[in-house]
Amino acid sequence: MVNKKAFGRLKGREAMVFGIIVAMVILFSILSPTFRTYPTLVSVLDNSYYITLMVLGVTFPLITGGVDLSIGTGLVSYALIGGYLIVQKGMPVGVGILACVGMGILIGILNGVLVAVMDLPPFLATLCTCMITRGLGPALCGGFGVSWPSSLSEAGKFRNIFKFISGGGTVVPIGIVLMLVLVLIMSFVLEHTRVGRYTIAIGSNKEATKLAGVNVKFYHILAYVISGLFAGLAGVAYAATYATIYPGSGAGFELDAIGGAIVGGVSASGGVGTIVGAFLGVIVICLMKVGLPFIGLQANWQQIFTGIVLIAAVLIDVVKKKK
Amino acid sequence: MGDIILTMKDIDKSFPGVHALDHVDLEIRKGEVLALMGENGAGKSTLMKVLTGIYKKDSGVITYEGKEVEFKNTREAQDAGIIIVHQELNMLGHLSVAQNLFIGREFKKGIRIDDKKMNEEAKKLFDRLNVDIDPAETMSNLTVGKQQMCEIAKAVSFDAKVIIFDEPSAALTESEIEEMFKIIRDLKKRDIAMVYISHRMDEIKVITDRVTVMRDGTYVGTLITKESTKEDIINMMVGRVIYEDPKTQSAVAKDAPVVLKVDHLKAGKMVQDVSFELRKGEILGFSGLMGAGRTETARALFGADPKESGDIYVNGKKVVINSPQDAVNCGIGYLSEDRKRYGIVVQKTVAENTTMASLKDFMKGIFIDKKKEKEVADKYVKALATKTPDVDQLVVNLSGGNQQKVVIAKWLTRDCDILIFDEPTRGIDVGAKNEIYKLMNRLVAEGKSIIMISSEMTEILRMSDRVVVMCEGKKTGELDISEAKQENIMNLATREIE
Numbered sequence: 001m002v003n004k005k006a007f008g009r010l011k012g013r014e015a016m017v018f019g020i021i022v023a024m025v026i027l028f029s030i031l032s033p034t035f036r037t038y039p040t041l042v043s044v045l046d047n048s049y050y051i052t053l054m055v056l057g058v059t060f061p062l063i064t065g066g067v068d069l070s071i072g073t074g075l076v077s078y079a080l081i082g083g084y085l086i087v088q089k090g091m092p093v094g095v096g097i098l099a100c101v102g103m104g105i106l107i108g109i110l111n112g113v114l115v116a117v118m119d120l121p122p123f124l125a126t127l128c129t130c131m132i133t134r135g136l137g138p139a140l141c142g143g144f145g146v147s148w149p150s151s152l153s154e155a156g157k158f159r160n161i162f163k164f165i166s167g168g169g170t171v172v173p174i175g176i177v178l179m180l181v182l183v184l185i186m187s188f189v190l191e192h193t194r195v196g197r198y199t200i201a202i203g204s205n206k207e208a209t210k211l212a213g214v215n216v217k218f219y220h221i222l223a224y225v226i227s228g229l230f231a232g233l234a235g236v237a238y239a240a241t242y243a244t245i246y247p248g249s250g251a252g253f254e255l256d257a258i259g260g261a262i263v264g265g266v267s268a269s270g271g272v273g274t275i276v277g278a279f280l281g282v283i284v285i286c287l288m289k290v291g292l293p294f295i296g297l298q299a300n301w302q303q304i305f306t307g308i309v310l311i312a313a314v315l316i317d318v319v320k321k322k323k
Numbered sequence: 324m325g326d327i328i329l330t331m332k333d334i335d336k337s338f339p340g341v342h343a344l345d346h347v348d349l350e351i352r353k354g355e356v357l358a359l360m361g362e363n364g365a366g367k368s369t370l371m372k373v374l375t376g377i378y379k380k381d382s383g384v385i386t387y388e389g390k391e392v393e394f395k396n397t398r399e400a401q402d403a404g405i406i407i408v409h410q411e412l413n414m415l416g417h418l419s420v421a422q423n424l425f426i427g428r429e430f431k432k433g434i435r436i437d438d439k440k441m442n443e444e445a446k447k448l449f450d451r452l453n454v455d456i457d458p459a460e461t462m463s464n465l466t467v468g469k470q471q472m473c474e475i476a477k478a479v480s481f482d483a484k485v486i487i488f489d490e491p492s493a494a495l496t497e498s499e500i501e502e503m504f505k506i507i508r509d510l511k512k513r514d515i516a517m518v519y520i521s522h523r524m525d526e527i528k529v530i531t532d533r534v535t536v537m538r539d540g541t542y543v544g545t546l547i548t549k550e551s552t553k554e555d556i557i558n559m560m561v562g563r564v565i566y567e568d569p570k571t572q573s574a575v576a577k578d579a580p581v582v583l584k585v586d587h588l589k590a591g592k593m594v595q596d597v598s599f600e601l602r603k604g605e606i607l608g609f610s611g612l613m614g615a616g617r618t619e620t621a622r623a624l625f626g627a628d629p630k631e632s633g634d635i636y637v638n639g640k641k642v643v644i645n646s647p648q649d650a651v652n653c654g655i656g657y658l659s660e661d662r663k664r665y666g667i668v669v670q671k672t673v674a675e676n677t678t679m680a681s682l683k684d685f686m687k688g689i690f691i692d693k694k695k696e697k698e699v700a701d702k703y704v705k706a707l708a709t710k711t712p713d714v715d716q717l718v719v720n721l722s723g724g725n726q727q728k729v730v731i732a733k734w735l736t737r738d739c740d741i742l743i744f745d746e747p748t749r750g751i752d753v754g755a756k757n758e759i760y761k762l763m764n765r766l767v768a769e770g771k772s773i774i775m776i777s778s779e780m781t782e783i784l785r786m787s788d789r790v791v792v793m794c795e796g797k798k799t800g801e802l803d804i805s806e807a808k809q810e811n812i813m814n815l816a817t818r819e820i821e
Contacts, residue, residue, distance in 0.1 A: 192435045201415050201426060208413040212427035213398045271417035 013265035017280040024287050032294040040290070042163075045173045046241050048286040049162055050075060050234040052179050052279060054257035056186045057230025059278045060223040062261055063190075065203040065270025066115060066122030068224060069254050070107055070129035071231035076250030077137030078103040078235035083146030083245060086155070093155050096148070100239070101232035107133060108228020112221030130254070138247035145246045148239040159240040175237075179279075187275040199223050203270025259306060260285040263313045284309065325353030328516050329374075329405075329485055334383035336373055343369045346383070347542045349535060351485060354514040356507060358527045358548065361537035362560055362612075362780070362813075367520050370537070371487050375400040375407055388484075404484035408474045408491055416463035421445035423462050424477050448476050452506050468499030475506055479515075486510070487518040492526060493614055504530050522612045524553050524817045536560055557817070561780070561809045569784035572805045574767070575605040581639070582772050583655075583741050588633030590623035595796040597633075601741065601774060604767045608787030609776040611816045616796035617776045618660060621743050625650045625657045637741070651680060653741075656734030658727070660746035660776070666730045669719035673711050674700035676718050676729050680737040703732035707762060724748075724755025731762065742766065743774045748782065760786060780809050794818050 029036040054071050061068045082100035085091045107129055114125035149156035151165070162175030190196035198219040201209040210216045239245060264281025266273030285306060292302045329351045336344040344366050351357050359367045372378045374385065376394030385392050387403065394400040397407070415423055421441040422429075430437040430444070445458035454472050462470065471491060478486050492500045507517060507530055519531055527534060528548060536543040536559040543559045583601040588594055593616035601607050609617045622628045624635065626644040635642055637653045644650045650657070659665035667676050677700040678685050685692050685699075700714040709728040711721055718729055727747060734742055744763070748756045763786060767773055777783050783790055790807045792800045792815035800815035 188435075192438070194429060194431075194436060197418075197422065197426075197429065197436055200417055204415040204417040205413070208415055209426065211397060211413055213401075214427045271415075 014274065014277045014280055017264055017277065017284060021280065021283055021287065024284070024291065028287070028291040028294055035291060035294040039171075040294070042171050042173050044286055044290045045176050046163070047290055048283065049175050049179065049241060050238040051253070051256045051260065051282050051286060053182070053230050053234035053237055054254065055261050055278045055282045056182055056275065057227040057234075058254070058257050059186075059190070059261050059266055059273060059275060060199050060226045061111075061115075061122060061126075062258065062266050062268065063199050063203045063270060063273050064220060064223050065206075066223070067126060067258065067268075068111060068227040068231075069123070069126040069258075070111060070133055071227060071234070071257065072253030072255070073130050073134035073250040074104060074107055074228070074231045075235040075238055075253065076245060076247075077133040078232050079148075079239040079245045080137035080141050080146050080247060082235065083148045083239060084141035086148060087146055088141070093149065093158055097158065097236050100235045101229065104228040104230070104232020104235065105225055106228070107231070108225040109221065111228065112224035115224060116217045116220035130251075134248060134251060141247070143247055145244050147244045150243075158236075162237065162240050183275055183279045190275050195219065195222060195226075200271055203267075203272075256285050256289070256306075257282060259310050263309060265313075265317075267317060268314070281313075325355065325514060325516075327351070328353050328388060330384075330386045331370070331374060332384045332386070334370065334373060334385070335381045336369060336378060337381055341540075343540050344373065344380075345540045347537065347540070349542070350545075351516045351518060353484075353516050354511050355532040356511065356517045356519050356530055358531035358534040359518055359520045359537065360522075360527065360534055360556060360560060361543075364539075364778070365537040365560075366540040367537055368489065369540075371407060371489065371518065371520070375405060375487070401481055404482055405487070406478040406481055406483045406485070407487045407489060408471070408478055409489055414462050414470055414473070417461070419459050419461055420456055420465070420473055421458035423473060424448070424458075424480060445476075448480055452476055452479065452509065454502075454506070466499070468495050468502070471495060471499070471503065472506070475503070479510070483515060485516045485518070487520070489520050490522070490614075491519070492521060492523060500526065522817060524556070527556070528553070553817075557810060557813050561813055569781075570787065570804045573605075573788035573803055575602050575788045579603045579605065582637065583774075584634075584636040584639075585624060586634040586636070588620065588623060588630060588635075590619065590628055590630040590633075591796075593619035593796045594623050594630070597793070597798050599791050599798065599801065601772050603772055604770055605788045606763060606767055606773045606775055606786050608783040608790040609774065609793065610780070610783045610790055610812050611778075611793040613778065614795075615793040615816065617793050618745055619796070620793070621657065621745055621774065621776060625655060625743065627657070651737060651739070654739050655741045655743065656680075656737060656739035657743045658730050658734070658745060658747060660749055662723075662726055662730065667718050667726055667733075669726075670717060672715050672717055673704065673709070673721070673729055674714040677703060677714070677732045677736055680733050699736055700732070703735060707732055708758065722755065723751045724759060727751065727755075727759060728762070731766075740770070741772050741774070743776070745776045746778065747775060748777075748779070780812065783807075783812065784809065792816050 034040065054075065058068050058071055078100040081103055082096035085099055086093055086096040111126050111129055114120045115122045151157070151159040161178065162173070164172040164174050190199065198209065198214055201214065202216060202220055206216060260282030261273065261278040262268060262281065263284050264277035264279065266278050288302050288305055292305065293299065327350055331347065331349040334344050334347045347366065347370055349370065361367050369378065373380045376396045376399055392403065394403065415426065421438070424445050425441050430440045442458040449456050449458070454476065456465070456469055456472060465473070491503065495503065510517065521527060531548045533545055534548055534551065534556055535545045536556065538560060546555060579602040581600045582603050586598050588597045597620050599607070611617050619628065623630045624644070626646045626649050635644055642653050644653065647657070663669060668679070674696050678696050682691065685696050697714055703709070704711060704714060707728045709725050709732070711725060718726055721729065748759055751759065763773055775786055784807065787804050789804060790802045790812060791798060792802070792812055794816050799818045802811065
């Protein structure tokens with residue numbers, strides 16, 4: 001990478017988070033024999049796709065110093081609408097996918113305009129769109145749950161992009177390869193293109209960026225559009241991974257992604273963060289989600305531990321800043 | 324001296340209630356450094372903001388390279404080659420030096436930003452200016468001095484023909500200033516015209532060719548630096564304006580008890596070893612230019628900022644003040660220069676603001692005694708002649724002068740005998756000003772003691788019994804009001820510091 005020095009501090013953070021992942025895997029494997037089996041690995045990955053997609057997008061608003069709370073309820077809502085078009089209206093799967101992603105982009109534009117043009121605080125603006133998207137899906141689809149076509153049917157083939165089932169019945173989680181490719185692409189966007197550079201610049205000093213003649217409003221909106229686009233993609237991944245999408249669910253999904261990004265070193269006050277770090281942070285969150293039940297801790301404990309890990313992650317940043 | 328590159332003629336600019344620029348002239352030549360001097364509020368910054376399109380002038384003509392111009396924003400001025408290096412740096416701390424230099428005009432290879440080329444170009448630029456900065460270093464890791472160099476380098480990289488330095492040395496060390504002067508001398512050789520705004524007389528003598536002086540929004544005159552003395556410049560800055568009824572002698576007895584003694588107070592760069600005494604019934608004026616460290620001294624004394632060392636005695640007893648709460652318990656009240664941020668809660672009523680600092684005395688069990696609160700607030704509204712329909716009025720609806728009175732009432736309710744007024748009449752109109760002055764005089768007559776920080780010479784000379792003068796974090800002098808004149812105060816306020 002060209003800016004070794006500029007981003008030097010973060011490399012240490014990523015190594016640390018990677019170390020935590022390794023430590024967690026070893027710990028869970030020792031404590032639970034069933035954890036170190038192939039189906040568990042597949043389950044961890046299955047559970048990580050939609051969160052990973054969310055984090056690839058939400059990292060952008062986070063780095064501008066904002067946040068996007070609408071992605072969790074949003075992704076469920078978009079998946080509902082897409083599924084409704086396919087199942088109830090008999091449209092091709094492709095249209096459902098496009099609708100899902102398109103809705104995400106639309107809400108992203110709305111968020112961006114509210115924040116960058118109307119000057120609403122990001123927390124407030126996206127909290128409102130979070131509520132809107134929560135009701136939007138069920139409202140448009142009659143309030144019923146929707147199941148996208150199963151992978152056994154011809155129309156459900158799109159699910160194979162995440163999970164390839166071989167002739168012998170072995171599941172190959174090829175989704176992870178797709179995720180890694182997306183991580184690399186978004187990493188490039190953040191660190192080597194104008195979009196990314198101005199995203200960091202806005203989070204660092206919005207006024208100075210404006211004075212430099214940058215079209216701050218456009219790039220600020222764009223950050224939210226990227227977040228919305230990936231919420232749409234996360235909707236597709238969610239529909240591909242889970243059998244049924246229930247209306248009104250999805251609240252709190254965004255916290256897994258935002259929490260993961262912060263564990264991975266993205267600063268909640270803006271200007272700092274990498275895609276690789278955010279991705280690794282999400283893996284930590286997913287490991288806790290799936291791994292803690294294996295060592296006998298209920299799902300509730302996962303929430304408590306996630307909270308504690310987040311406090312630790314933020315504290316590290318605070319202490320570092322004081323030095 | 325080179326040809327004239329830029330002239331501003333008959334520039335006029337008014338803000339509501341203020342005639343900021345009154346037909347001002349300015350002329351800059353190629354390859355010269357022109358000092359722009361004047362007291363706080365003389366209109367220097369306003370003039371430069373008009374030039375670079377931040378403010379729109381009401382009338383007057385700006386001629387640049389032989390053509391009349393009017394820039395709509397800093398970007399247009401920048402493109403024409405006129406660039407301001409601001410006092411507060413416009414940097415992006417999270418990006419690298421090179422990324423900062425070329426923000427908004429990155430080099431690209433396809434869609435990829437070519438950071439390598441940007442680093443190379445930055446390196447070339449720094450080499451040309453003889454500055455040693457690593458272009459790949461993160462901006463926030465640089466010292467303020469180096470960051471300043473980057474700003475200057477950025478200006479040069481825009482192909483600047485006119486560079487305006489707005490108090491560039493305020494945050495720099497001696498050696499950093501020397502380094503900056505080297506660059507300025509180099510830029511002179513390349514025929515770049517520069518305007519240098521500064522209060523530091525020693526720098527003006529060293530680096531500038533001519534000095535243009537402004538006073539109260541008007542153009543006073545221009546001197547050749549080499550042919551003039553510090554006294555010449557100061558005389559032009561203060562002028563022969565007769566200020567209204569200055570105090571001629573102290574109203575405080577020589578043997579009045581010392582209520583506050585500050586001994587060798589130190590708190591960072593802005594408060595270096597400050598000592599003074601405040602007597603009962605005295606108004607002690609703190610004079611100095613912007614950034615002299617007066618507010619910082621008050622904040623350190625009040626416990627709002629941490630101090631490194633120094634002792635404080637109240638009524639002869641040594642006290643420990645580590646927080647505003649400690650200070651208030653010692654009977655010290657602070658009226659901030661920034662009323663809205665630190666002084667009052669605008670969305671609360673007059674009564675609620677009045678009792679804010681002493682709520683404990685207004686409790687009936689766990690409830691606030693609204694009746695008592697109202698009585699006390701009423702008492703002070705009458706005593707201070709605060710103009711408000713009633714004490715249930717929200718403070719936000721009051722005028723600046725009356726808001727200030729509410730703050731005073733707050734500290735009086737708390738029984739504070741020592742009051743620190745930081746710019747007590749800033750943003751207050753003339754009539755209300757006089758009322759605040761009368762009130763201050765009444766307070767000291769009643770045995771309170773006041774420290775008054777003011778950037779207005781009129782105010783200092785009219786109100787103070789004694790004047791402490793500060794410059795760059797140090798106390799440079801103390802004058803009894805009988806010997807205080809604007810000339811000697813100004814002299815102390817601009818004293819060169821070895």
